[in-house]
Amino acid sequence: MNIEDILSPINAPVVPIYYTGNEKTYVTYLEYNQQGAAFADDKEKQTAFSYQINIYAPYKADDLVNQVKGLLINAGLTRTFEAEEYSEQTNLYQKVIRFSYSTENEG
Template sequence: MNVRSIITKVLKPLNIPVVFLSYKGEDETYIRFFFYNQAPAFSAEDQEKQTGHYVQIDVFTKSGTEYARLEKGVKDLLVEAGFVFRNQNDDYEPETEIYHKILRFFYAQNTEEE
């Protein structure tokens, strides 16, 4: 299974839209994600055996309560699925009054699984 499908499936229990790259819906709360780096994580005999996927998860919401719930939910679900938490930071977009949580993870996938 590709990593985009894994992320979408793993975050489904949060019950909000989860999209790759761009969100076009009307919901005020949603998750967008993208890969900021994908590179060999392990090679043997000149063959890539594992691909490292560095992914950024962006949580957008106007609700402070949802902001906290989704921060914890995203971290818990992805770590449980084998992703390694790297870092996070907070942002607020005053022109739209949207809270924006940025979470970054690493995921190593065997090339036979891709």
């Protein structure tokens, strides 16, 4: 699963973990959990992945948030959590959205 490829249609930088550029609106992401989701015959048959997407903007970027959610859901991820914050230090809104998906393992 390549988050940057999935989110390539949005009009903002998308980078893993930490953004060092100059744009005021940007998206970061990280994989915060990976675990076995189904087991049989002492083997992991399914793996679950959890991602956190962080959307930063100097305004409440509802259109961008909805676009990001739509792209990830259309790619097969499931939204599991959503919250928003505002940082007075950076003067940026942050939307935190968590998604998960599972893959079947061969063997």
